[in-house]
């Protein structure tokens with residue numbers, strides 16, 4: 001028998017090779033849609049290939065919505081669940097934490113439905129990066145339809161560091177954009193309000209503003225910085241001055257995502273929440289010393305802690321700090337430095353973003369990695385899903 005590996009690709013929105021096929025590639029692009037809503041239990045069952053931008057409007061028909069979302073909506077449900085993709089909100093978990101039942105075909109070709117419980121298979125499935133099988137259906141917890149009031153403000157870095165621990169508890173969602181070397185940051189807050197759609201005109205104006213400032217103008221300055229990296233600090237400071245302040249209200253699925261057309265590479269770490277302030281101060285100091293020429297803002301979010309053998313939060317309330325570099329620029333020295341700093345704060349990389357996981361460090365990041373591997377082997381004894389990237393970690 002020829003040994004061939006299978007890798008399922010969702011929307012191919014990962015920066016790490018987690019979705020990279022070698023011999024056989026599979027897509028669930030034609031296995032999408034809402035199968036069932038249980039209004040009493042407040043759960044919804046989807047085909048796992050459903051894209052996030054389809055989920056909100058489908059749930060709205062039943063008066064429900066996703067508990068949380070990240071900042072884009074291009075990914076597939078299977079993809080975001082498999083990598084522990086998260087949004088922001090210290091009381092809220094990742095997409096993986098929303099799952100109440102997984103339906104998957106394992107490496108032996110068996111279809112298994114598993115209801116979430118406090119058991120090893122649930123902990124392995126929580127963040128499984130396609131290693132246990134092909135997710136076909138997912139049942140997720142949903143909540144009644146809601147809107148978000150979104151507020152964007154320009155703020156002073158040091159003042160916000162002082163009030164960070166309070167701000168994240170007073171608002172359902174808080175997100176920072178730190179502009180390398182600048183003391184002005186963007187603080188975005190979102191809070192739940194009664195369901196109400198964003199008026200079409202206000203939506204158009206917002207979309208235009210994002211397209212012009214955050215995409216078109218940012219694309220032009222990114223090209224300039226790529227040609228002359230020493231421009232990065234000035235561009236970063238200028239960007240912080242151009243932060244668009246304002247308020248808007250709309251259905252949650254209209255407000256969470258922002259179109260992103262400028263290409264970049266990214267690494268992101270979850271660190272225990274209590275280290276956030278010290279970590280961001282250290283990062284700021286490095287930029288004040290002009291250690292790196294980076295103009296791309298650093299994104300800071302929070303999440304609740306959650307179970308899962310491979311969950312980057314490992315049960316701790318966490319701050320997620322994401323570092324980006326414009327595509328085509330040399331991110332290597334910057335990301336190496338990020339890895340060393342963030343790992344000192346107990347950080348664990350997001351599985352879908354640039355990471356350095358391998359067989360010699362995986363047990364340090366994840367004390368139960370071998371337990372995960374045992375369960376993986378029972379569901380995939382012939383390593384059908386173990387591509388080279390994963391062989392370097394789990395073989």
Ligand SMILES: Cc1cc2nc3c(=O)[nH]c(=O)nc-3n(C[C@H](O)[C@H](O)[C@H](O)COP(=O)(O)OP(=O)(O)OC[C@H]3O[C@@H](n4cnc5c(N)ncnc54)[C@H](O)[C@@H]3O)c2cc1C
Pocket residue numbers: 007008009010011012013014015018019020028048049069070071072074075076077078079080082083084085086087129130131133134135136260350351352353
């Ligand atoms: C512009 C941009 C913005 C992003 N924003 C965020 C954010 O806000 N928050 C965040 O946490 N992350 C974010 N990410 C990362 C992204 O959400 C994750 O990498 C996510 O996994 C991508 O989903 P996908 O559908 O593209 O999956 P892919 O990248 O295609 O696959 C991810 C993993 O899921 C597996 N997989 C896919 N389908 C199946 C299936 N049916 N069964 C089993 N395994 C499967 C793949 O094999 C792979 O291991 C962002 C990425 C980009 C490019």
